[in-house]
Amino acid sequence: MVPKILTVLFAFCLAFHASAQVPKNFEYGPRPPLSVFDPTGFLNPQLAKSISDPLTKIYQKEKIDVLVVVLTDLAGAPPEHVAKRFAQAWCTANIHAVVLHVPGRKDSPWIVPAGKLLEILNPKEVLKSLEEAQRRAAKEVTEPDKVKAAATEAADMLRYWTSNLINHSEQVQTERSQWIQKATEKARFRKMGLLLLAASTIPLVLGASMLILFLKNRGPRSFPSRDLQPRLGAPYSGGNFAVVKIGAPDL
Amino acid sequence: MFSDGPPLLPILDAVGIWKDADIRKIEAARGNVERRFPQIKWRICAVNLPAETSLPLFGFWLLNACPLNPEETPSDRSWTILLLIDIRSGQASITPGYAAESCLSDDEWQKVLNSMATYWQAGKTAKAVVRFFKSSRSELQTAWKRYKPRRSHR
Numbered sequence: 001m002v003p004k005i006l007t008v009l010f011a012f013c014l015a016f017h018a019s020a021q022v023p024k025n026f027e028y029g030p031r032p033p034l035s036v037f038d039p040t041g042f043l044n045p046q047l048a049k050s051i052s053d054p055l056t057k058i059y060q061k062e063k064i065d066v067l068v069v070v071l072t073d074l075a076g077a078p079p080e081h082v083a084k085r086f087a088q089a090w091c092t093a094n095i096h097a098v099v100l101h102v103p104g105r106k107d108s109p110w111i112v113p114a115g116k117l118l119e120i121l122n123p124k125e126v127l128k129s130l131e132e133a134q135r136r137a138a139k140e141v142t143e144p145d146k147v148k149a150a151a152t153e154a155a156d157m158l159r160y161w162t163s164n165l166i167n168h169s170e171q172v173q174t175e176r177s178q179w180i181q182k183a184t185e186k187a188r189f190r191k192m193g194l195l196l197l198a199a200s201t202i203p204l205v206l207g208a209s210m211l212i213l214f215l216k217n218r219g220p221r222s223f224p225s226r227d228l229q230p231r232l233g234a235p236y237s238g239g240n241f242a243v244v245k246i247g248a249p250d251l
Numbered sequence: 252m253f254s255d256g257p258p259l260l261p262i263l264d265a266v267g268i269w270k271d272a273d274i275r276k277i278e279a280a281r282g283n284v285e286r287r288f289p290q291i292k293w294r295i296c297a298v299n300l301p302a303e304t305s306l307p308l309f310g311f312w313l314l315n316a317c318p319l320n321p322e323e324t325p326s327d328r329s330w331t332i333l334l335l336i337d338i339r340s341g342q343a344s345i346t347p348g349y350a351a352e353s354c355l356s357d358d359e360w361q362k363v364l365n366s367m368a369t370y371w372q373a374g375k376t377a378k379a380v381v382r383f384f385k386s387s388r389s390e391l392q393t394a395w396k397r398y399k400p401r402r403s404h405r
Contacts, residue, residue: 220286220287220288220289221287221288221392221395222289222290223288223290223353223394223395223398224398225350226350228329228349229349230349235315235325235328236314236315236325236328236331236348236349237311237314237315237331237333237346237347237349237352238349238352239307239310239311239346240307240345240346240347240352240357241357242307242344242345242360242361242364243307243342243344243345243361243364244342244343244344244361244364244368245340245341246336246341246342246343246364246367246368246371246379247341247368247371247372248341249372249373249374249376250374251268251374251376
């Protein structure tokens with residue numbers, strides 16, 4: 001029985017220890033002034049500042065937030081989960097990333113982007129960019145350099161996406177304006193076409209009426225017959241007085 | 252009284268005033284009017300009558316005395332209009348058959364005859380007759396409209 005209790009106690013302690021490393025209700029408190037959170041002191045202060053200063057400038061100018069977090073252990077949690085917890089607690093920009101490093105881990109550092117703008121991007125493109133950025137950062141020799149490179153790569157990646165989004169947005173605006181212009185022009189041409197059609201109908205109708213009248217009037221004519229009253233015993237004609245002097249021809 | 256007349260040809264040039272080309276022009280003009288008014292038959296005679304001969308009287312005698320042509324019926328003759336031109340007196344007359352009398356009045360026929368004068372005096376005798384036919388067609392068209400049956404609107 002005692003060994004059982006001890007096993008349970010040991011497991012509980014391990015879990016507690018692990019849970020102490022996982023940020024629940026953000027036990028790390030408010031975000032530090034620097035963009036680098038390194039409670040373990042893995043990065044020397046100079047290096048930490050050299051990483052943090054450019055990231056701070058980028059955030060001030062472009063509202064792109066990159067946070068570097070160095071932890072000793074993730075306690076079995078996936079890196080993305082841990083990184084996102086930090087992002088949720090400390091990042092408010094529309095696009096941000098957490099560069100998470102656990103010293104000694106060969107697959108570290110991890111770059112985890114997040115933010116509302118990420119939802120607009122193509123997931124395949126995001127994954128491809130992340131893999132390339134992490135591969136480039138991993139080429140550095142020392143771990144601190146890898147962290148610095150990963151931070152730089154993360155910042156560049158987010159800036160690239162943001163500018164692409166802006167360009168895309170402008171392109172969409174332009175295309176939309178062009179579409180509206182085309183639609184307006186089409187509507188105008190359609191209106192003109194209808195007016196022309198209406199205007200041309202009048203001469204067409206007139207022309208058709210005249211043609212019908214002309215065709216109607218082309219046929220032979222006949223006068224009504226009447227009872228003939230012969231005069232002076234003449235069988236075919238009673239004579240009349242239609243005579244004029246037309247003069248002599250000049251032959 | 253009405254016998255022993257000569258055959259009444261469509262165009263009788265007793266004075267040799269028209270050439271073949273003139274005859275063809277006159278025939279064409281005549282055909283044009285006959286197509287529009289097929290009832291009416293036309294006869295044209297250019298003659299040189301003795302002095303003091305009454306042209307209307309001569310026309311009256313000619314239309315009644317000439318025998319019917321082989322293809323002519325009495326109805327055709329009564330629908331005939333005879334244009335008579337006397338070279339000696341410089342006169343032209345119209346003699347209509349009984350049926351054709353009602354088409355135009357004497358005044359209207361005189362108007363048609365007067366339309367010939369200008370060309371006739373200029374020596375364009377065939378053209379004068381063509382003019383006569385054109386004027387006749389116009390006057391007959393106007394007269395026909397008076398007789399045209401109208402639709403009644405209830």
